[in-house]
Amino acid sequence: MFKNYLIIAWRNIVKNGVFSAINIFGLAVGLMSCILIMLFVREETGYDDWIKDKDRLVRMHTAVNIPNQPAFLTVRSAGRMMEAIRDYATNEVETGMRLIQWGTTVQHNGEGFAEQITMVDNSFFNVFALPFLHGDIESSFNKPMDLVITEEMATKYFGRTNVLGETISFCCLGGNPITLKVTGVLKDLPDATHLDANFIIYLNPAMFGENDNVLNTWSSLNVYTYFKMREGISVEQLQDRINYWLNNESPMVNMLKERLGDAANGLQVTDTFQLNVMSVPDLHLNAKNDAGNMGDLTPMGDQNMINTFVVVALLILVIACINFMNLSTAKASKRAKEVAMRKVLGASRTQVAFQFLSEAVALVFIALLFALAATEIVLPFYNEIIGKNLQLMLFSDPYLLVSLCLVATAVGIGAGLYPALYLSKYLPGHILKASKSSESQSSAKLRTGLVVGQFATSIILVISTIVVYSQTLYSTSVDVGYQYDNKLVLNIRATGDNLDSLKQELLNLPQVTDVAFSSESPTQDNENNNYFSLVEPNQQGEKLEPLLLNYHHMDYGFFESYGVNLLAGRFFDKNYGTDAITQLPEGHEGMGKASVILNRAAVTKLGFTDVEQIIGKTLVLNDHELTVIGVIPDIHFRSIKFGIRASAFLLDENRFRVANIAFQSNDVSGLMDDIHRIWKQQVPLQPMNLQFLSEMMAAQYRDETTTAQLLLVFSALAILVSCLGLYGLSAFTVERRTKEIGLRKVMGANVSQIVKLLIWQFSKPVALANLIAWPIAMYAMNSWLEEFPYRIEQWYLLPICLLVGLLSLSIAWLTVGGNAARVARKNPVHALRYE
Structure with missing residues (x-):
């Protein structure tokens, strides 16, 4: 009997080629998405599982x-x-x-x-x-x-x-x-x-x-x-x-x-x-x-990202299952006589339902084969986006193979259960007497509700994608307070006492306009913090307790090289001779003297509203008295995700770790070769570590960029699957209304009027889907944006929702209109003869 079920299932799949293709493609896309996400999630959640105890x-x-x-x-x-x-x-x-x-x-x-x-x-x-x-x-x-x-x-x-x-x-x-x-x-x-x-x-x-x-x-x-x-x-x-x-x-x-x-x-x-x-x-x-702002031994994962893409993959699979349910119930009239004859010949409702379930499961397993092939094709591109080396080792990984078979069976049962129950309940007497099946109003409403649900899901994904992309672009375009284009960052930890010689050799290159050393470059903040004590009362006359400030060490000319503005005072200057921190000899009594530059946030934290008032004040750090000589704006030394911290900038050449090289050149590869040549001359046994600062800035938003790229791909897949379902449903609706369309043409209706009529029928569920999706998407995206101290304005969400709404309606119109126009152009004689 089971063999008979499979044979009949295969015949029905072949007989209904278009609808079977739509279902198989949609299910394959959904299963492929699940496989890709499953591989990613399994690796991310399996970190360190291999360690004993x-x-x-x-x-x-x-x-x-x-x-x-x-x-x-x-x-x-x-x-x-x-x-x-x-x-x-x-x-x-x-x-x-x-x-x-x-x-x-x-x-x-x-x-x-x-x-x-x-x-x-x-x-x-x-x-x-x-x-x-x-x-x-x-x-x-x-x-x-x-x-x-x-x-x-x-x-x-x-x-x-x-x-x-x-x-x-x-x-x-x-x-x-x-x-x-x-x-x-x-x-x-x-x-x-x-x-x-x-x-x-x-x-x-x-x-x-x-x-x-x-x-x-x-x-x-x-x-x-x-x-x-x-x-x-x-x-x-x-x-x-x-x-x-x-x-x-x-x-x-x-x-x-x-x-x-x-x-x-x-x-x-x-x-x-x-x-x-x-x-x-x-x-x-x-x-x-x-x-916090610090990294770990290896790049960290993100539980929120995993949760997001698990939900996205499941939603795409649900959309594909909705397509199957819609098309199966819509095609019920084509199989009504088959059900009636089966029951007349003695088949029970359970046997009929099992027949339709077996067809659904068979369809899903065919889709799984296509999904596995598609996964192998797209996996290299997927790995490139997420920065992994995932592999689909199907036959050497029995756990994965069994999991996929169970998922496919569950999807087949889930997608086919309602159609099986719906089709198997037909009464033979009613069907054979009427020579047709009558679709209940509840079934039509359910189908409309499912269309609303799948389009609402797709719309939420598209809105989320646009918001994530917009925030990523906003993050990378915010004025960070300095110029980072045409900058190279060279690691100089291994140069020893060759700093002056290295700097002079680099400055001798015609393409290099400036070289300034520092303890770290922008994006490399190592979270150096210490307590600074303000000796004098602040602007409000308060005597403050020591305050924890972030601090960096910058060379002469660093701020000028980066184009940082000065709010008050001056920058570090060799001509003054007292700006740099010097190592105090053993047994030295008293405090060392040096200078410090503060950002606006540190000035505010110390209790000064007028930046000019803090110039000349003294801060104590360990065994040095630091005179405040300048105030700069609040620059974003790290990603804007971390906001602004109160910071102090010192000058201690013993703490220099990088060389910031400013250049003007159209021959960048030639410049890199020249720097490499100088490095080999100065530090022959050390590898050179040279990076573009612009690339380092972009790397700060790699997680957001990856999320946006994956959301874009999966959103496009969700829209594609939804449109395929809408295409199949509209094709069937047009097919059922062929005689009606013929009569309307005989009565004088033109093609555009008929197309508008059918488009309006399918526009209503898509419009309702937008009304449901917008508040959900706006709430979710507002919550996500709260993580960013600097973010796009919330009112941007409204035009994004409107744009996506128009896009979804346009796609629905094109999908339905194409089917409607094809039938409406036919000679009404053929329509009236249609059985």
Whole structure:
């Protein structure tokens, strides 16, 4: 019997070629969308699932909440926190470890290669039980400066994996070149991990002996801190233990009192300073909430983006299912006699319903084959958009194969259930007596409602796409307060004492107009923050407590090179001779002298409304007195998503990390070659890291751009599937009204009148869909835009909705009008003979 069902199903699919093609195409598009999203979601939600005891691993993040200031958030923590909490929370914590990432250069066979090294405590492999290919934990990682590398790095530098005992030279670690022996080789880590660990070095605290703000600190946040919890302990239990320690027994209790004085009465440490633990499997998607302006070891995911595209894929699939239901119920009259004859010959309603369900499932599996082929074709382009390397390994991944079969079966049942129940309820006597089926009013209303639903869904997607694109364009076009075109950013960490020589060589190039050093360039804000004390009373006569300000180090001429305006005072100038911070000799008594430039937000935060009034005032930072010499506008040093922060700009050449190169040239590739030549002369063993600032600015909005591009693609697919359904439905409606159209022509109606009549019939559900979609889309997009301190005006949503409404009506008119015009042009004699 089942074979008979399949044969009849195939005959009906072939017999109704146009409608079958519409259904198959729509379902294939929906299934392809689901497959693409499924591959993406599975990788994003599977990060670090492969790690042993993953549910017992947590990382500690830091949040600083200063009254009347934006919260400072980071996924890092202070160097002394790990040992303190590990030794205090012994009932909750089995072990802990710190991780520090450092950019360096591997020197091999006379060449330099930029690499990231990962320095960790000796308990690293007790926390992360990574698999060894050569060596083991006991022999490979038991003393400071032991080096473990991945098989990828072993192959890259030695051409083989068993490289135990080989040496690798780095320049530099702790400011000095060093050669380390390879003591272990790890298997390559999966792509789906937040870890970025190709060179793992047993951390030697002596390397940072003179730099207390790395390890020996309670406040400078430079390390990643991990804990392995004991069996049966939850994240919440460890969090409660940490909070108790912070508020009662940590050094931060006294630090709070010293910082705030009497204002600290009644406050707990956690009111202003928090250490939050997060499960390692949750880091990829949720660490973004704790990261603030800082990045993570690897690019972070976005749970909201995943949720959005899961919903989008499901909506496209629902639209395709609606097409199937509409066309199946609309074609009911063509199969009424078939149903009647089946029942007369003894078929039960269950058997008839099963026949139609089997047809639906068969149709979906045919669509699945097309969807898999389409997925293979579009997957490279999809990977390019999302920056992944997803693969459809269907036969080597039984979980995926079974999942797709279950999805296809569920879609077939879901799409075919109502048509099966609707068609199987026909009464043989009524059908055979009338020689036709009569469509109930409720069925027609349901079909209209489904059309409204699918167009409303498509309209919401299109409005969302336009809003996301508009916001992305707005973000990239906002005046950031400086000129970033024709700028190159050169990493100069490895140049040592060659800065002056490098600068002069670059300035000698005819295309280069200026070179200015800085601690970071725009987009590279490393979230340097410190407390600055205003010596004098502010403009309101208040004596302020020390204020936390963001700070950067800029060279002479930096602001001039970037075209930054001056609101008051002056820029750094060599002629004054007192602007730069100098290292104070040991035993020096008294404070050093230097200058500082503030942005408008910092001036306001210090209590000055008139920028001229703060010129000449003194700020104290550590062991230096800083004279305010200038005020600049609030420039966006980072993406406008992060808003403006109160910032101070200093001049300490020991903190310079990048060279900002301004140029004027039509031969950009030639300029790059010239810079590369100079670099090889000045720093022969170091790889050059040179980027266009404009590209770095655009990269800040990569997530929004990716979202917009994917929304555009999926919205176009949703519109296409909806239009196919409308085309099929209108074709059937025109077919059913063929005689009516013939009579109208006989009675004197022309083609345009008939087309208008049918267009009006289908315009009403599309217009209703707009009225339903607009408020939903406006609410959703307003909520999304709230994430941006600078965003498009809300009233823009209204013209966007109107535009999309006209677009949807135009598409509906073209779709329906084409069918109507084709039939209306026929000779009425043929129409009247139509059966």
